[in-house]
Amino acid sequence: MATATVAHHDEAAHEHHEHHDNFITKYIFTQDHKMIGKQFLITGMFWAIIGGFLSILFRLQLGFPEMSMEFLRPLLGGWIDESGALDPNFYLALVTMHGTIMVFFVLTAGLSGTFSNYLIPLQIGARDMASGFMNMLSYWFFFLSGVIMFISLFIKTGPAGGGWVVYPPLSALEQAIPGSGLGMTLWLIAMTFFIASSLLGGINYITTVINLRTKGMSFSRLPLTIWAFFLTAVIGLLSFPVLFAAALLLVFDRSFGTSFYLSDIYIGGEALPNTGGSPVLYQHLFWFLGHPEVYIVLLPALGITSEVIATNSRKPIFGYKAMIISMLGITILSFIVWAHHMFVSGMNPFLGSIFMFLTLIIAVPSAVKVFNYLTTLWRGNLIFTPAMLFSIGLVSFFISGGLTGIFLGNSAIDIQLHDTYFVVAHFHLVMGSASFFGLMAGVYHWFPKMFGRMMDAKLGYIHFWLTFTGVYLVFFPMHYIGIAGFPRRYYSWTNFNFADMYTDLNMFVSVAAIITFAAQFIFIFNFFYSMYRGRKATLNPWRSNTLEWTTPLYPGHGNWPGEIPTVYRWPYDYSKPGAAEDFIPQTVPLSATPESNLPHEQELVALEMEIMKDESEVLVANESKH
Amino acid sequence: MYGFLIGVGVLLLLSIIWMVYRIQTLVSVVKGSDKKIASGSNKVNAILFVLFLVGTTILMFWYSIKEFKNYQLPVASEHGVVTDQLFWITMAVTGIVFLITHVLLFVFPYKYQYKEDRKATFYPDNNKLEIIWTIVPGVVLAGLVISGWMAWSDITAPAPEKAHVVEIMGYQFAWEIRYPGQDNVLGDYDYRLITASNSHGVDFTDKNSIDDFPSSKVVIPKGEPVLFKIRARDVLHSVFAPHMRLKMDAVPGMPTRFWFVPTKTTEEMRAELNDPEFEYEIACTEVCGRGHFSMRKVIEVVEPEAYQKWLVEQKTFIQQNPALAENLNAETKELAEIQISKSKK
Numbered sequence: 001m002a003t004a005t006v007a008h009h010d011e012a013a014h015e016h017h018e019h020h021d022n023f024i025t026k027y028i029f030t031q032d033h034k035m036i037g038k039q040f041l042i043t044g045m046f047w048a049i050i051g052g053f054l055s056i057l058f059r060l061q062l063g064f065p066e067m068s069m070e071f072l073r074p075l076l077g078g079w080i081d082e083s084g085a086l087d088p089n090f091y092l093a094l095v096t097m098h099g100t101i102m103v104f105f106v107l108t109a110g111l112s113g114t115f116s117n118y119l120i121p122l123q124i125g126a127r128d129m130a131s132g133f134m135n136m137l138s139y140w141f142f143f144l145s146g147v148i149m150f151i152s153l154f155i156k157t158g159p160a161g162g163g164w165v166v167y168p169p170l171s172a173l174e175q176a177i178p179g180s181g182l183g184m185t186l187w188l189i190a191m192t193f194f195i196a197s198s199l200l201g202g203i204n205y206i207t208t209v210i211n212l213r214t215k216g217m218s219f220s221r222l223p224l225t226i227w228a229f230f231l232t233a234v235i236g237l238l239s240f241p242v243l244f245a246a247a248l249l250l251v252f253d254r255s256f257g258t259s260f261y262l263s264d265i266y267i268g269g270e271a272l273p274n275t276g277g278s279p280v281l282y283q284h285l286f287w288f289l290g291h292p293e294v295y296i297v298l299l300p301a302l303g304i305t306s307e308v309i310a311t312n313s314r315k316p317i318f319g320y321k322a323m324i325i326s327m328l329g330i331t332i333l334s335f336i337v338w339a340h341h342m343f344v345s346g347m348n349p350f351l352g353s354i355f356m357f358l359t360l361i362i363a364v365p366s367a368v369k370v371f372n373y374l375t376t377l378w379r380g381n382l383i384f385t386p387a388m389l390f391s392i393g394l395v396s397f398f399i400s401g402g403l404t405g406i407f408l409g410n411s412a413i414d415i416q417l418h419d420t421y422f423v424v425a426h427f428h429l430v431m432g433s434a435s436f437f438g439l440m441a442g443v444y445h446w447f448p449k450m451f452g453r454m455m456d457a458k459l460g461y462i463h464f465w466l467t468f469t470g471v472y473l474v475f476f477p478m479h480y481i482g483i484a485g486f487p488r489r490y491y492s493w494t495n496f497n498f499a500d501m502y503t504d505l506n507m508f509v510s511v512a513a514i515i516t517f518a519a520q521f522i523f524i525f526n527f528f529y530s531m532y533r534g535r536k537a538t539l540n541p542w543r544s545n546t547l548e549w550t551t552p553l554y555p556g557h558g559n560w561p562g563e564i565p566t567v568y569r570w571p572y573d574y575s576k577p578g579a580a581e582d583f584i585p586q587t588v589p590l591s592a593t594p595e596s597n598l599p600h601e602q603e604l605v606a607l608e609m610e611i612m613k614d615e616s617e618v619l620v621a622n623e624s625k626h
Numbered sequence: 627m628y629g630f631l632i633g634v635g636v637l638l639l640l641s642i643i644w645m646v647y648r649i650q651t652l653v654s655v656v657k658g659s660d661k662k663i664a665s666g667s668n669k670v671n672a673i674l675f676v677l678f679l680v681g682t683t684i685l686m687f688w689y690s691i692k693e694f695k696n697y698q699l700p701v702a703s704e705h706g707v708v709t710d711q712l713f714w715i716t717m718a719v720t721g722i723v724f725l726i727t728h729v730l731l732f733v734f735p736y737k738y739q740y741k742e743d744r745k746a747t748f749y750p751d752n753n754k755l756e757i758i759w760t761i762v763p764g765v766v767l768a769g770l771v772i773s774g775w776m777a778w779s780d781i782t783a784p785a786p787e788k789a790h791v792v793e794i795m796g797y798q799f800a801w802e803i804r805y806p807g808q809d810n811v812l813g814d815y816d817y818r819l820i821t822a823s824n825s826h827g828v829d830f831t832d833k834n835s836i837d838d839f840p841s842s843k844v845v846i847p848k849g850e851p852v853l854f855k856i857r858a859r860d861v862l863h864s865v866f867a868p869h870m871r872l873k874m875d876a877v878p879g880m881p882t883r884f885w886f887v888p889t890k891t892t893e894e895m896r897a898e899l900n901d902p903e904f905e906y907e908i909a910c911t912e913v914c915g916r917g918h919f920s921m922r923k924v925i926e927v928v929e930p931e932a933y934q935k936w937l938v939e940q941k942t943f944i945q946q947n948p949a950l951a952e953n954l955n956a957e958t959k960e961l962a963e964i965q966i967s968k969s970k971k
Binding site: 088089092161162163167169170173176177262263264265266267271275276277278279280313314315316317318319320321322344345346349352353356357360361363364367368370371372374375377378379380381382383384389392395396399400403404406407410411412413415416418419420456457458459461465468469472476480481483484485487488489490491492493495496497498499501502543572574575576577582 | 647650651654663664665667668670671672674675678682686689690693696697698699706708709712713716717719720723724727728730731732734735738739740741744745746747748749750751752755756759760763764767768770771774775777778779781782797798817818820827856859860861862864866868869871872873874875877878879880882903904905907909910911912913914915916917918919920922
């Protein structure tokens with residue numbers, strides 16, 4: 001086994017020397033996982049700006065319902081009516097596209113796509129993904145999906161408008177809302193490509209993690225980031241096909257006259273022939289992806305946070321095994337809680353009871369993770385890099401948003417809170433903002449590896465504090481609005497006595513949202529400026545243990561110019577008693593650090609020496625063959 | 627002109643920010659602080675966490691107390707009292723956890739900020755701690771779930787037989803109300819029978835439908851069980867009566883229901899809130915298209931006697947529109963004619 005691995009590495013290194021990239025194979029149709037990761041990142045950032053901008057448009061409507069939107073006419077054209085008001089159909093389209101873009105394009109592709117691609121080979125010690133070609137396809141399917149979704153923003157009848165969940169019959173019937181015409185068709189096509197992209201990526205991540213780990217990189221030595229990406233890919237692989245099934249049946253209902261989701265409908269002055277279908281079936285299928293999707297979005301962020309917090313606390317992550325077990329628990333449980341989105345959908349209330357129990361079980365591993373993060377900070381030696389700030393922010397959002405999940409997971413309480421702003425506050429904190437902060441932490445932390453330069457820390461601090469405060473100012477007030485019963489996806493609340501208040505609070509939220517959105521341009525500037533003009537990075541700027549920091553400043557395709565390093569220890573040997581430095585990289589053999597080895601590690605030294613001896617013999621043998 | 631001035635102002639502001647940024651970068655290079663592991667900003671960030679904690683805690687408590695009357699909707703149903711109680715118990719439990727974890731999360735950064743002469747404690751795991759904080763949340767959550775489940779089972783249990791039935795049908799973009807009349811049984815309906823004059827699609831060949839009547843608002847008696855039979859005609863809608871703590875989707879092709887006992891009449895609530903305009907309302911909470919935000923219906927809760935009186939005053943579909951009774955078979959037609967003649971008296 002050892003022989004095979006070493007020989008293979010040797011070969012790969014040789015291949016690399018002969019390989020020359022031109023512009024197209026290096027930057028566009030690249031098969032280098034690092035470049036693909038960057039492609040996902042830049043595309044994700046583009047979509048984040050679009051998605052954020054759409055939310056600003058509808059926040060203007062909600063915060064300043066009386067305001068004339070005339071100044072938006074150059075951009076929105078006919079969607080601003082003669083009196084200067086935003087069209088209610090377009091308002092729904094904005095809400096829908098904001099959700100779709102943020103959930104799928106930014107927090108799935110932009111987060112998981114970027115960091116799974118970028119970090120998996122680097123942190124497990126592989127030359128590239130298992131299949132570079134599939135990886136490239138994965139990006140280009142995503143890109144194509146984005147192009148189609150982008151086009152749908154500009155068509156005459158507007159993009160899909162039935163909410164990001166696109167529940168039929170609303171999404172199936174063009175008569176019900178104009179967005180369910182061509183806009184919805186494009187939505188479905190775009191999502192099909194997106195699902196294909198996710199599956200191609202996911203299969204690759206799983207295969208790579210299982211098969212291409214370097215010598216010594218056992219599963220119990222994997223950084224938590226990799227564990228998170230791995231489990232995320234597993235979730236995606238099992239749940240995205242179900243979304244595809246749901247979408248496919250919807251396509252049939254829309255275009256081929258079937259009745260999977262449609263029944264007993266009288267609309268536009270005529271009774272439709274469809275009978276026997278069930279809209280609730282769609283909801284079951286959708287949320288079978290929809291709920292795991294929350295964890296597809298969140299787990300990578302938690303993985304990144306684990307890595308960043310451990311590194312910058314100069315402490316091992318507390319409860320490495322407990323972290324893995326809780327992630328496994330979340331992975332499994334994420335598949336059996338979906339119907340808590342449907343407590344009042346009309347499904348059998350007995351199902352509601354079952355799903356309430358299952359849902360609240362999933363809170364336990366989440367709680368364990370929070371306590372472990374807190375204990376990691378405890379008695380650490382904390383360095384507040386921007387990445388560390390964003391990670392702490394993530395933990396805060398995870399707590400705030402997670403706790404409100406306990407209300408919503410309780411079906412009796414959910415009766416009142418379902419589809420109110422309480423839900424909006426809940427998921428924007430726990431999945432939206434938390435994952436977004438994970439993404440930011442990841443970018444600030446791995447920027448030096450990606451571009452060989454440092455991002456400006458002070459701008460990072462300003463960005464963090466503006467965003468962190470901003471997010472709370474946007475989403476915390478929504479709890480009050482939600483408890484007061486304000487329904488979601490409302491164009492205005494003045495039709496109802498019970499909701500005809502809080503104009504001040506809504507205005508406040510909108511202003512906070514605009515400031516928070518504007519603050520993101522500090523990041524955009526910092527990102528692109530530092531890419532070319534930032535301070536040159538050192539090889540291991542955060543003094544971290546993981547493998548990616550053993551590559552050259554500008555790693556080529558293949559990552560390590562010579563041998564792939566061997567791994568001798570877990571990635572969290574920070575501030576080990578007895579060690580001179582406060583970190584010991586994974587590549588340092590136990591035999592080289594007798595002063596800091598723990599008793600059980602000392603026992604492994606002999607074994608390690610033996611393996612190293614074998615290995616060097618093989619190397620010598622290989623050399624002599626050439 | 628103003629646009630131009632604003633443009634110039636923004637440009638000036640941006641260039642000032644740019645200068646400040648460049649100067650601080652150069653200063654940090656000169657001072658060599660960019661080579662240090664943790665610069666002076668470390669302390670600033672640590673302090674900011676504590677300030678953030680104190681500031682937001684004050685803001686949160688101040689606003690939560692000041693606005694309590696505003697966001698806490700008065701409750702007017704029996705089960706609503708139970709779910710509200712559950713809500714506030716959960717709020718207390720999670721509130722405590724929220725505060726403790728956040729105090730730790732923001733105080734630790736201050737307390738354990740980087741010091742060159744200190745080394746972090748190597749503390750990789752402690753199984754006892756892990757077990758404790760697996761079991762404790764587990765037990766607390768079990769308590770919350772079981773109380774929630776008991777409430778949920780009561781709320782979703784079959785309605786009492788004597789419950790007053792009201793049918794609520796959602797369509798783009800309003801609700802229509804149908805009462806079962808004297809027999810308290812709603813007549814059959816079929817969406818294919820919907821016409822301009824029969825918007826509910828009531829099947830008048832069914833005897834039970836002869837005494838059904840429409841209403842422009844939901845009138846229900848206080849203190850007696852009421853069963854909402856909910857359906858939709860085109861897309862999904864959701865009946866949401868915030869004061870009743872009631873919500874149930876209206877699904878085309880699949881009738882749903884929700885029963886409850888109102889506890890305060892509209893008049894009583896008006897007196898309690900000192901708001902003579904107050905009405906109980908129904909809103910739609912499942913996105914259904916352009917007019918989603920305007921599907922308002924009023925619920926009027928009255929004393930049982932007043933309810934009985936109101937019931938008798940109502941005109942059935944057939945009384946309002948005798949043409950509906952045409953094309954019926956002899957037996958039902960007879961019943962219908964009795965109805966019509968009654969209304970003429």
